[in-house]
Amino acid sequence: MIPPAFEYHRPQDVASAVQILAEQGDEARCLAGGHSLIPMMKLRMAAVEHLVDLQDIAEMQGITTESGTIRIGAMVTQHELITSDALASAAPIIREAALQIADPQVRYMGTVGGNVANGDPGNDMPGLMQALDATFHLHGPDGARDVAAREFFEAAYMTAREDEEILTAITFAPHAKGYAYEKQKRKIGDYATAAAAVLIEKDGMVAGNATVAMTNLSDTPVFSEAAGAALTGTSCDAHAMKAAIDAMLNDIDPTEDNRGPVEFKRHVAGVILSRAISRAWDRA
Amino acid sequence: MSKMHIKLTVNGKEEELLAEPRELLIYVLRERLNLTGPHVGCETSHCGACTVEMNGKSVKSCTVLAAQANGAEITTIEGLGTPDELHVLQKMFKEHHGLQCGYCTPGMITRAHRLLQENPNPSEEEVRFGMAGNLCRCTGYQNIVKSIMAAAAEMNSAKEAAE
Ligand SMILES: Cc1cc2nc3c(=O)[nH]c(=O)nc-3n(C[C@H](O)[C@H](O)[C@H](O)COP(=O)(O)OP(=O)(O)OC[C@H]3O[C@@H](n4cnc5c(N)ncnc54)[C@H](O)[C@@H]3O)c2cc1C
Ligand code: FES
Ligand code: FES
Numbered sequence: 299m300i301p302p303a304f305e306y307h308r309p310q311d312v313a314s315a316v317q318i319l320a321e322q323g324d325e326a327r328c329l330a331g332g333h334s335l336i337p338m339m340k341l342r343m344a345a346v347e348h349l350v351d352l353q354d355i356a357e358m359q360g361i362t363t364e365s366g367t368i369r370i371g372a373m374v375t376q377h378e379l380i381t382s383d384a385l386a387s388a389a390p391i392i393r394e395a396a397l398q399i400a401d402p403q404v405r406y407m408g409t410v411g412g413n414v415a416n417g418d419p420g421n422d423m424p425g426l427m428q429a430l431d432a433t434f435h436l437h438g439p440d441g442a443r444d445v446a447a448r449e450f451f452e453a454a455y456m457t458a459r460e461d462e463e464i465l466t467a468i469t470f471a472p473h474a475k476g477y478a479y480e481k482q483k484r485k486i487g488d489y490a491t492a493a494a495a496v497l498i499e500k501d502g503m504v505a506g507n508a509t510v511a512m513t514n515l516s517d518t519p520v521f522s523e524a525a526g527a528a529l530t531g532t533s534c535d536a537h538a539m540k541a542a543i544d545a546m547l548n549d550i551d552p553t554e555d556n557r558g559p560v561e562f563k564r565h566v567a568g569v570i571l572s573r574a575i576s577r578a579w580d581r582a
Numbered sequence: 583m584s585k586m587h588i589k590l591t592v593n594g595k596e597e598e599l600l601a602e603p604r605e606l607l608i609y610v611l612r613e614r615l616n617l618t619g620p621h622v623g624c625e626t627s628h629c630g631a632c633t634v635e636m637n638g639k640s641v642k643s644c645t646v647l648a649a650q651a652n653g654a655e656i657t658t659i660e661g662l663g664t665p666d667e668l669h670v671l672q673k674m675f676k677e678h679h680g681l682q683c684g685y686c687t688p689g690m691i692t693r694a695h696r697l698l699q700e701n702p703n704p705s706e707e708e709v710r711f712g713m714a715g716n717l718c719r720c721t722g723y724q725n726i727v728k729s730i731m732a733a734a735a736e737m738n739s740a741k742e743a744a745e
Binding site for chain 2: 339340404
Protein backbone atom coordinates (compact mmCIF):
# COMPACT_ATOMS: atom_id res chain seq x y z
CA MET A 299 0.00 0.00 0.00
CA ILE A 300 2.52 2.57 -1.15
CA PRO A 301 1.31 5.61 -3.06
CA PRO A 302 2.84 6.23 -6.50
CA ALA A 303 5.72 8.69 -6.63
CA PHE A 304 5.05 12.41 -7.04
CA GLU A 305 6.75 15.76 -6.80
CA TYR A 306 5.83 17.49 -3.54
CA HIS A 307 5.08 21.20 -3.19
CA ARG A 308 4.23 23.18 -0.08
CA PRO A 309 3.33 26.73 -1.19
CA GLN A 310 2.92 29.47 1.43
CA ASP A 311 0.03 31.37 -0.16
CA VAL A 312 -2.95 30.87 -2.46
CA ALA A 313 -1.32 32.70 -5.39
CA SER A 314 1.71 30.37 -5.45
CA ALA A 315 -0.51 27.30 -5.10
CA VAL A 316 -2.66 28.41 -8.03
CA GLN A 317 0.48 29.03 -10.07
CA ILE A 318 1.68 25.46 -9.56
CA LEU A 319 -1.75 24.12 -10.53
CA ALA A 320 -1.81 26.32 -13.63
CA GLU A 321 1.70 25.22 -14.67
CA GLN A 322 1.16 21.50 -14.14
CA GLY A 323 -2.41 21.25 -15.44
CA ASP A 324 -4.22 18.01 -14.66
CA GLU A 325 -0.99 16.37 -13.47
CA ALA A 326 -1.32 18.35 -10.23
CA ARG A 327 -3.66 17.83 -7.29
CA CYS A 328 -4.21 19.67 -4.01
CA LEU A 329 -3.58 17.91 -0.73
CA ALA A 330 -5.62 19.11 2.24
CA GLY A 331 -5.92 16.60 5.10
CA GLY A 332 -5.24 13.74 2.73
CA HIS A 333 -7.83 11.45 4.27
CA SER A 334 -9.73 10.92 1.04
CA LEU A 335 -6.81 11.40 -1.37
CA ILE A 336 -4.05 9.34 0.29
CA PRO A 337 -6.23 6.19 0.61
CA MET A 338 -7.05 6.56 -3.12
CA MET A 339 -3.36 6.99 -3.94
CA LYS A 340 -2.47 3.93 -1.85
CA LEU A 341 -5.02 1.93 -3.83
CA ARG A 342 -3.45 3.40 -7.00
CA MET A 343 -6.85 4.75 -7.94
CA ALA A 344 -5.52 8.29 -8.03
CA ALA A 345 -2.34 9.14 -9.91
CA VAL A 346 -0.77 12.46 -9.09
CA GLU A 347 2.44 13.84 -10.57
CA HIS A 348 2.51 17.01 -8.50
CA LEU A 349 1.03 17.14 -5.04
CA VAL A 350 0.32 20.64 -3.76
CA ASP A 351 0.07 20.55 0.04
CA LEU A 352 -2.08 23.43 1.31
CA GLN A 353 -1.24 23.07 5.02
CA ASP A 354 0.94 26.21 5.32
CA ILE A 355 -1.50 28.63 3.67
CA ALA A 356 -2.66 30.94 6.46
CA GLU A 357 -5.40 32.58 4.34
CA MET A 358 -7.20 29.24 4.16
CA GLN A 359 -7.35 28.77 7.94
CA GLY A 360 -9.70 30.05 10.60
CA ILE A 361 -13.37 30.57 11.37
CA THR A 362 -14.95 34.01 11.63
CA THR A 363 -18.55 34.83 12.53
CA GLU A 364 -18.78 38.57 12.07
CA SER A 365 -21.52 40.87 10.72
CA GLY A 366 -24.03 38.17 9.94
CA THR A 367 -21.68 36.03 7.85
CA ILE A 368 -19.92 32.86 8.88
CA ARG A 369 -16.65 32.24 7.04
CA ILE A 370 -14.81 28.95 7.31
CA GLY A 371 -11.38 28.63 5.72
CA ALA A 372 -11.17 25.58 3.48
CA MET A 373 -8.31 24.11 5.56
CA VAL A 374 -10.32 24.14 8.81
CA THR A 375 -10.45 20.57 10.08
CA GLN A 376 -13.53 18.72 11.24
CA HIS A 377 -11.97 18.71 14.72
CA GLU A 378 -11.78 22.52 14.62
CA LEU A 379 -15.41 22.70 13.45
CA ILE A 380 -16.44 20.65 16.48
CA THR A 381 -14.39 22.59 19.02
CA SER A 382 -15.28 26.12 17.81
CA ASP A 383 -17.69 27.69 20.31
CA ALA A 384 -18.36 30.63 17.99
CA LEU A 385 -19.51 28.21 15.31
CA ALA A 386 -21.56 26.18 17.77
CA SER A 387 -23.61 29.24 18.64
CA ALA A 388 -23.89 30.68 15.11
CA ALA A 389 -24.46 27.38 13.25
CA PRO A 390 -24.86 24.43 15.63
CA ILE A 391 -25.82 22.05 12.80
CA ILE A 392 -22.14 22.04 11.74
CA ARG A 393 -20.97 20.50 15.01
CA GLU A 394 -23.87 18.04 15.01
CA ALA A 395 -22.90 16.86 11.51
CA ALA A 396 -19.11 16.92 12.00
CA LEU A 397 -19.41 14.68 15.07
CA GLN A 398 -20.99 12.04 12.82
CA ILE A 399 -18.10 12.04 10.33
CA ALA A 400 -15.50 9.27 10.51
CA ASP A 401 -13.61 8.91 13.82
CA PRO A 402 -11.49 11.23 16.00
CA GLN A 403 -8.19 10.62 14.18
CA VAL A 404 -9.74 11.26 10.76
CA ARG A 405 -11.47 14.40 12.06
CA TYR A 406 -8.16 15.91 13.23
CA MET A 407 -6.89 15.73 9.63
CA GLY A 408 -9.93 15.91 7.34
CA THR A 409 -10.81 19.45 6.27
CA VAL A 410 -14.11 21.05 5.34
CA GLY A 411 -12.62 22.16 2.01
CA GLY A 412 -11.43 18.66 1.16
CA ASN A 413 -14.77 17.22 2.16
CA VAL A 414 -16.70 19.40 -0.30
CA ALA A 415 -14.09 19.67 -3.08
CA ASN A 416 -13.72 15.89 -3.18
CA GLY A 417 -17.14 15.48 -4.83
CA ASP A 418 -17.71 12.05 -3.28
CA PRO A 419 -21.48 11.57 -2.80
CA GLY A 420 -20.65 9.84 0.51
CA ASN A 421 -19.19 12.98 2.08
CA ASP A 422 -21.42 14.65 4.65
CA MET A 423 -20.50 18.33 4.22
CA PRO A 424 -21.81 18.87 0.65
CA GLY A 425 -25.47 18.19 1.53
CA LEU A 426 -25.11 20.19 4.71
CA MET A 427 -23.70 23.16 2.75
CA GLN A 428 -26.60 22.94 0.31
CA ALA A 429 -29.09 23.06 3.18
CA LEU A 430 -27.27 26.14 4.51
CA ASP A 431 -27.27 27.70 1.02
CA ALA A 432 -23.53 28.24 1.43
CA THR A 433 -21.24 29.93 -1.09
CA PHE A 434 -17.93 28.38 -2.14
CA HIS A 435 -15.07 30.79 -2.88
CA LEU A 436 -12.70 29.65 -5.62
CA HIS A 437 -9.35 31.12 -6.69
CA GLY A 438 -7.85 30.42 -10.09
CA PRO A 439 -5.38 31.93 -12.54
CA ASP A 440 -8.08 34.39 -13.65
CA GLY A 441 -8.90 35.55 -10.15
CA ALA A 442 -11.66 34.73 -7.70
CA ARG A 443 -15.21 33.59 -8.28
CA ASP A 444 -18.08 32.33 -6.15
CA VAL A 445 -20.23 29.27 -6.76
CA ALA A 446 -23.35 28.41 -4.76
CA ALA A 447 -23.17 25.03 -2.99
CA ARG A 448 -26.48 24.18 -4.67
CA GLU A 449 -24.81 24.65 -8.11
CA PHE A 450 -21.43 23.08 -7.33
CA PHE A 451 -21.95 19.32 -7.57
CA GLU A 452 -22.31 17.90 -11.08
CA ALA A 453 -21.74 14.14 -10.72
CA ALA A 454 -19.64 11.78 -8.58
CA TYR A 455 -16.20 13.42 -8.26
CA MET A 456 -17.23 16.11 -10.77
CA THR A 457 -17.74 19.63 -9.49
CA ALA A 458 -17.89 23.16 -10.88
CA ARG A 459 -14.29 23.67 -9.73
CA GLU A 460 -11.74 23.79 -12.57
CA ASP A 461 -8.53 21.77 -12.20
CA GLU A 462 -6.43 24.88 -11.65
CA GLU A 463 -8.80 26.42 -9.09
CA ILE A 464 -8.51 26.20 -5.32
CA LEU A 465 -11.43 26.31 -2.94
CA THR A 466 -10.29 28.85 -0.35
CA ALA A 467 -13.31 29.40 1.90
CA ILE A 468 -16.98 28.76 2.50
CA THR A 469 -19.44 31.41 3.69
CA PHE A 470 -23.06 31.28 4.80
CA ALA A 471 -25.52 33.08 7.08
CA PRO A 472 -26.47 31.87 10.58
CA HIS A 473 -29.21 29.27 10.17
CA ALA A 474 -32.77 28.76 11.38
CA LYS A 475 -33.43 27.84 15.01
CA GLY A 476 -34.83 24.47 14.01
CA TYR A 477 -32.01 22.25 12.80
CA ALA A 478 -31.02 18.60 12.64
CA TYR A 479 -28.40 16.45 10.96
CA GLU A 480 -29.46 12.82 11.06
CA LYS A 481 -27.34 9.99 9.66
CA GLN A 482 -27.76 6.24 9.34
CA LYS A 483 -24.50 4.29 9.11
CA ARG A 484 -23.53 0.65 9.51
CA LYS A 485 -21.04 1.41 12.27
CA ILE A 486 -19.26 4.35 13.82
CA GLY A 487 -16.81 5.87 11.32
CA ASP A 488 -18.81 4.74 8.30
CA TYR A 489 -20.13 6.82 5.45
CA ALA A 490 -23.92 7.33 5.38
CA THR A 491 -26.41 4.77 4.16
CA ALA A 492 -28.64 7.84 4.19
CA ALA A 493 -28.30 11.23 5.87
CA ALA A 494 -30.54 14.28 6.07
CA ALA A 495 -29.85 17.94 6.87
CA VAL A 496 -33.01 19.84 7.82
CA LEU A 497 -33.47 23.51 8.75
CA ILE A 498 -36.84 24.91 9.79
CA GLU A 499 -37.69 28.52 10.60
CA LYS A 500 -40.77 28.86 12.82
CA ASP A 501 -43.29 31.46 11.71
CA GLY A 502 -45.82 31.86 14.53
CA MET A 503 -47.31 28.40 15.05
CA VAL A 504 -46.28 26.96 11.69
CA ALA A 505 -43.12 26.32 9.73
CA GLY A 506 -41.87 29.18 7.59
CA ASN A 507 -38.92 28.60 5.33
CA ALA A 508 -37.72 24.96 5.48
CA THR A 509 -34.81 23.30 3.68
CA VAL A 510 -33.97 19.64 3.17
CA ALA A 511 -30.79 18.10 1.73
CA MET A 512 -29.94 14.39 1.53
CA THR A 513 -26.57 12.61 1.42
CA ASN A 514 -25.34 9.45 -0.36
CA LEU A 515 -28.63 8.82 -2.11
CA SER A 516 -27.60 9.91 -5.61
CA ASP A 517 -24.34 10.67 -7.44
CA THR A 518 -24.46 14.17 -5.93
CA PRO A 519 -25.97 15.55 -2.73
CA VAL A 520 -29.70 16.14 -3.19
CA PHE A 521 -31.16 19.52 -2.27
CA SER A 522 -34.88 18.77 -2.29
CA GLU A 523 -36.71 22.04 -2.75
CA ALA A 524 -40.05 20.22 -2.94
CA ALA A 525 -39.50 18.51 0.42
CA GLY A 526 -38.81 21.85 2.09
CA ALA A 527 -41.85 23.42 0.41
CA ALA A 528 -44.04 20.56 1.69
CA LEU A 529 -43.25 21.62 5.27
CA THR A 530 -43.73 25.37 4.86
CA GLY A 531 -47.02 26.58 6.30
CA THR A 532 -47.63 23.34 8.21
CA SER A 533 -47.10 22.32 11.83
CA CYS A 534 -44.87 19.47 10.61
CA ASP A 535 -47.61 17.01 11.53
CA ALA A 536 -47.84 13.45 10.17
CA HIS A 537 -49.53 14.62 6.99
CA ALA A 538 -46.86 17.24 6.19
CA MET A 539 -44.13 14.82 7.14
CA LYS A 540 -45.44 12.27 4.65
CA ALA A 541 -45.71 14.89 1.91
CA ALA A 542 -42.09 15.95 2.56
CA ILE A 543 -40.85 12.36 2.50
CA ASP A 544 -42.73 11.62 -0.73
CA ALA A 545 -41.26 14.74 -2.31
CA MET A 546 -37.75 13.77 -1.18
CA LEU A 547 -38.17 10.20 -2.50
CA ASN A 548 -39.01 11.72 -5.87
CA ASP A 549 -35.70 13.60 -5.91
CA ILE A 550 -33.24 10.90 -4.80
CA ASP A 551 -31.81 8.21 -7.03
CA PRO A 552 -29.86 5.70 -4.92
CA THR A 553 -28.00 2.73 -6.41
CA GLU A 554 -27.40 -0.68 -4.93
CA ASP A 555 -24.03 -1.21 -3.24
CA ASN A 556 -22.61 -2.81 -0.09
CA ARG A 557 -24.86 -0.56 2.01
CA GLY A 558 -27.93 -2.28 0.61
CA PRO A 559 -30.40 -2.54 -2.27
CA VAL A 560 -32.33 0.42 -3.63
CA GLU A 561 -35.58 -0.33 -1.77
CA PHE A 562 -33.73 -0.51 1.54
CA LYS A 563 -31.99 2.81 0.92
CA ARG A 564 -35.28 4.48 0.04
CA HIS A 565 -36.79 3.10 3.24
CA VAL A 566 -33.86 4.35 5.34
CA ALA A 567 -33.98 7.75 3.62
CA GLY A 568 -37.62 8.12 4.70
CA VAL A 569 -36.92 7.11 8.29
CA ILE A 570 -33.90 9.41 8.55
CA LEU A 571 -35.75 12.37 7.08
CA SER A 572 -38.71 11.92 9.42
CA ARG A 573 -36.35 11.84 12.42
CA ALA A 574 -34.53 14.93 11.20
CA ILE A 575 -37.78 16.85 10.64
CA SER A 576 -39.09 15.92 14.11
CA ARG A 577 -35.89 17.00 15.80
CA ALA A 578 -35.60 20.23 13.82
CA TRP A 579 -39.25 21.09 14.53
CA ASP A 580 -38.78 20.41 18.27
CA ARG A 581 -35.92 22.89 18.28
CA ALA A 582 -37.59 25.51 16.09
CA MET B 583 11.84 10.15 -7.68
CA SER B 584 14.20 12.24 -5.66
CA LYS B 585 14.35 12.03 -1.92
CA MET B 586 13.73 15.00 0.28
CA HIS B 587 15.28 16.19 3.48
CA ILE B 588 12.87 15.60 6.32
CA LYS B 589 13.14 17.05 9.80
CA LEU B 590 11.04 15.75 12.63
CA THR B 591 11.03 16.13 16.39
CA VAL B 592 10.17 12.68 17.65
CA ASN B 593 9.65 12.17 21.37
CA GLY B 594 11.56 15.38 22.00
CA LYS B 595 14.56 14.39 19.87
CA GLU B 596 15.40 16.10 16.58
CA GLU B 597 15.72 13.71 13.67
CA GLU B 598 16.84 14.36 10.12
CA LEU B 599 16.51 11.89 7.31
CA LEU B 600 16.18 11.48 3.58
CA ALA B 601 12.92 9.97 2.39
CA GLU B 602 10.74 9.95 -0.68
CA PRO B 603 7.80 12.33 -0.18
CA ARG B 604 5.39 9.42 -0.73
CA GLU B 605 6.71 7.35 2.17
CA LEU B 606 4.14 6.88 4.88
CA LEU B 607 4.89 8.28 8.31
CA ILE B 608 4.37 4.86 9.94
CA TYR B 609 7.27 3.44 7.90
CA VAL B 610 9.49 6.43 8.57
CA LEU B 611 8.95 5.82 12.28
CA ARG B 612 9.25 2.05 12.22
CA GLU B 613 11.89 1.42 9.57
CA ARG B 614 14.05 4.53 9.56
CA LEU B 615 13.85 5.55 13.21
CA ASN B 616 13.39 2.05 14.63
CA LEU B 617 10.37 3.09 16.67
CA THR B 618 8.35 -0.10 16.38
CA GLY B 619 5.77 0.82 19.03
CA PRO B 620 3.25 2.12 16.52
CA HIS B 621 1.94 -0.89 14.60
CA VAL B 622 0.51 -1.51 11.15
CA GLY B 623 -2.87 -3.16 11.53
CA CYS B 624 -5.00 -2.50 8.46
CA GLU B 625 -2.92 0.04 6.51
CA THR B 626 -6.27 1.47 5.29
CA SER B 627 -7.01 4.19 7.89
CA HIS B 628 -9.48 2.09 9.85
CA CYS B 629 -7.91 0.33 12.85
CA GLY B 630 -5.87 2.98 14.67
CA ALA B 631 -2.95 0.64 15.53
CA CYS B 632 -0.62 3.16 13.85
CA THR B 633 -1.88 6.12 15.91
CA VAL B 634 0.75 8.64 16.95
CA GLU B 635 0.50 12.24 18.06
CA MET B 636 1.47 14.86 15.46
CA ASN B 637 1.44 18.56 16.42
CA GLY B 638 -1.10 17.90 19.17
CA LYS B 639 -3.43 15.75 17.05
CA SER B 640 -3.99 12.01 17.17
CA VAL B 641 -3.31 10.79 13.65
CA LYS B 642 -3.26 7.48 11.82
CA SER B 643 0.35 7.49 10.64
CA CYS B 644 -0.44 5.06 7.81
CA THR B 645 -2.40 7.92 6.22
CA VAL B 646 0.17 10.69 6.59
CA LEU B 647 2.90 11.25 3.99
CA ALA B 648 6.48 11.72 5.13
CA ALA B 649 6.50 15.03 3.25
CA GLN B 650 3.32 16.16 5.00
CA ALA B 651 4.93 15.46 8.39
CA ASN B 652 8.06 17.46 7.58
CA GLY B 653 8.67 19.90 10.43
CA ALA B 654 6.21 18.21 12.78
CA GLU B 655 6.48 17.28 16.42
CA ILE B 656 5.63 13.65 16.96
CA THR B 657 5.03 11.56 20.04
CA THR B 658 4.89 7.78 19.89
CA ILE B 659 4.25 5.28 22.66
CA GLU B 660 8.03 5.23 23.23
CA GLY B 661 7.79 8.88 24.27
CA LEU B 662 5.11 8.32 26.90
CA GLY B 663 6.77 5.85 29.26
CA THR B 664 9.60 3.33 29.58
CA PRO B 665 9.56 -0.26 30.89
CA ASP B 666 11.06 1.00 34.15
CA GLU B 667 8.90 4.03 34.39
CA LEU B 668 5.48 3.33 32.95
CA HIS B 669 3.10 6.14 32.07
CA VAL B 670 -0.06 6.17 34.24
CA LEU B 671 -2.05 4.95 31.23
CA GLN B 672 0.36 2.03 30.74
CA LYS B 673 0.14 1.20 34.44
CA MET B 674 -3.65 1.23 34.36
CA PHE B 675 -3.86 -0.87 31.19
CA LYS B 676 -1.64 -3.39 32.97
CA GLU B 677 -3.63 -3.32 36.19
CA HIS B 678 -7.10 -3.46 34.62
CA HIS B 679 -6.30 -5.96 31.87
CA GLY B 680 -6.72 -3.35 29.15
CA LEU B 681 -4.78 -5.57 26.77
CA GLN B 682 -4.52 -9.17 25.71
CA CYS B 683 -2.32 -9.66 22.64
CA GLY B 684 -1.18 -6.05 22.89
CA TYR B 685 -1.21 -5.29 19.18
CA CYS B 686 -3.68 -2.41 19.42
CA THR B 687 -2.25 -1.13 22.72
CA PRO B 688 0.32 1.47 21.59
CA GLY B 689 -2.33 3.09 19.40
CA MET B 690 -4.93 2.87 22.16
CA ILE B 691 -2.67 4.47 24.75
CA THR B 692 -1.33 7.20 22.46
CA ARG B 693 -4.91 8.11 21.49
CA ALA B 694 -6.14 7.94 25.10
CA HIS B 695 -3.28 10.22 26.13
CA ARG B 696 -4.48 12.98 23.76
CA LEU B 697 -8.12 12.38 24.73
CA LEU B 698 -7.27 12.98 28.40
CA GLN B 699 -5.30 16.13 27.53
CA GLU B 700 -8.40 17.54 25.89
CA ASN B 701 -10.92 16.15 28.35
CA PRO B 702 -9.32 15.27 31.71
CA ASN B 703 -12.64 14.18 33.19
CA PRO B 704 -14.45 12.13 30.56
CA SER B 705 -17.62 10.14 31.11
CA GLU B 706 -17.58 6.50 30.03
CA GLU B 707 -19.56 7.48 26.95
CA GLU B 708 -17.04 10.19 26.06
CA VAL B 709 -14.21 7.68 26.38
CA ARG B 710 -15.99 5.27 24.04
CA PHE B 711 -16.73 8.03 21.50
CA GLY B 712 -13.20 9.43 21.75
CA MET B 713 -11.66 5.99 21.21
CA ALA B 714 -13.88 5.11 18.25
CA GLY B 715 -10.96 5.23 15.80
CA ASN B 716 -9.12 2.39 17.54
CA LEU B 717 -10.13 -1.23 17.05
CA CYS B 718 -9.26 -4.17 19.32
CA ARG B 719 -9.80 -7.79 18.33
CA CYS B 720 -9.21 -9.21 21.79
CA THR B 721 -10.56 -7.36 24.79
CA GLY B 722 -14.12 -6.45 23.89
CA TYR B 723 -13.19 -2.87 24.93
CA GLN B 724 -14.68 -3.15 28.43
CA ASN B 725 -11.31 -3.21 30.16
CA ILE B 726 -9.79 -0.64 27.84
CA VAL B 727 -12.50 1.82 28.87
CA LYS B 728 -11.97 0.85 32.52
CA SER B 729 -8.22 1.44 32.22
CA ILE B 730 -8.67 4.87 30.69
CA MET B 731 -11.22 5.91 33.32
CA ALA B 732 -8.83 4.72 36.05
CA ALA B 733 -5.92 6.62 34.48
CA ALA B 734 -8.03 9.79 34.34
CA ALA B 735 -8.89 9.43 38.03
CA GLU B 736 -5.25 8.80 38.93
CA MET B 737 -4.00 11.75 36.87
CA ASN B 738 -6.61 14.03 38.43
CA SER B 739 -5.80 13.03 41.99
CA ALA B 740 -2.07 13.46 41.32
CA LYS B 741 -2.84 16.94 39.99
CA GLU B 742 -4.91 17.78 43.07
CA ALA B 743 -2.18 16.56 45.40
CA ALA B 744 0.33 18.77 43.59
CA GLU B 745 -1.83 21.86 44.03
C1 LIG C 1 -11.87 5.80 7.83
C2 LIG C 1 -12.48 7.01 7.19
C3 LIG C 1 -13.83 7.29 7.40
C4 LIG C 1 -14.41 8.42 6.83
N1 LIG C 1 -15.74 8.67 7.07
C5 LIG C 1 -16.31 9.78 6.54
C6 LIG C 1 -17.68 10.11 6.79
O1 LIG C 1 -18.39 9.40 7.49
N2 LIG C 1 -18.18 11.24 6.22
C7 LIG C 1 -17.42 12.07 5.45
O2 LIG C 1 -17.93 13.07 4.98
N3 LIG C 1 -16.13 11.78 5.21
C8 LIG C 1 -15.56 10.68 5.73
N4 LIG C 1 -14.24 10.42 5.48
C9 LIG C 1 -13.50 11.33 4.61
C10 LIG C 1 -12.82 12.41 5.41
O3 LIG C 1 -13.77 13.24 6.02
C11 LIG C 1 -11.90 13.21 4.47
O4 LIG C 1 -10.91 13.74 5.26
C12 LIG C 1 -12.55 14.29 3.66
O5 LIG C 1 -13.53 13.76 2.80
C13 LIG C 1 -11.57 14.97 2.74
O6 LIG C 1 -10.91 15.95 3.37
P1 LIG C 1 -9.34 16.04 3.34
O7 LIG C 1 -8.99 17.35 3.94
O8 LIG C 1 -8.76 14.86 3.95
O9 LIG C 1 -9.08 16.12 1.75
P2 LIG C 1 -8.00 15.43 0.82
O10 LIG C 1 -8.06 13.97 0.93
O11 LIG C 1 -6.68 16.08 1.04
O12 LIG C 1 -8.56 15.91 -0.60
C14 LIG C 1 -9.73 15.35 -1.16
C15 LIG C 1 -9.89 15.87 -2.60
O13 LIG C 1 -10.23 17.24 -2.62
C16 LIG C 1 -9.23 18.02 -3.27
N5 LIG C 1 -9.06 19.23 -2.44
C17 LIG C 1 -8.87 19.25 -1.10
N6 LIG C 1 -8.86 20.52 -0.64
C18 LIG C 1 -9.03 21.30 -1.72
C19 LIG C 1 -9.13 22.71 -1.90
N7 LIG C 1 -9.05 23.55 -0.84
N8 LIG C 1 -9.32 23.20 -3.14
C20 LIG C 1 -9.41 22.35 -4.19
N9 LIG C 1 -9.34 21.01 -4.09
C21 LIG C 1 -9.15 20.49 -2.87
C22 LIG C 1 -8.00 17.15 -3.34
O14 LIG C 1 -7.21 17.46 -4.46
C23 LIG C 1 -8.62 15.76 -3.43
O15 LIG C 1 -8.99 15.49 -4.75
C24 LIG C 1 -13.63 9.29 6.03
C25 LIG C 1 -12.27 9.02 5.83
C26 LIG C 1 -11.70 7.90 6.39
C27 LIG C 1 -10.24 7.63 6.14
S1 FES D 1 -2.71 0.72 10.24
FE1 FES D 1 -3.23 2.80 10.18
S2 FES D 1 -5.32 2.76 10.72
FE2 FES D 1 -4.84 0.65 10.61
S1 FES E 1 -5.32 -6.55 22.75
FE1 FES E 1 -5.27 -7.74 20.95
S2 FES E 1 -6.02 -6.34 19.49
FE2 FES E 1 -6.34 -5.29 21.31
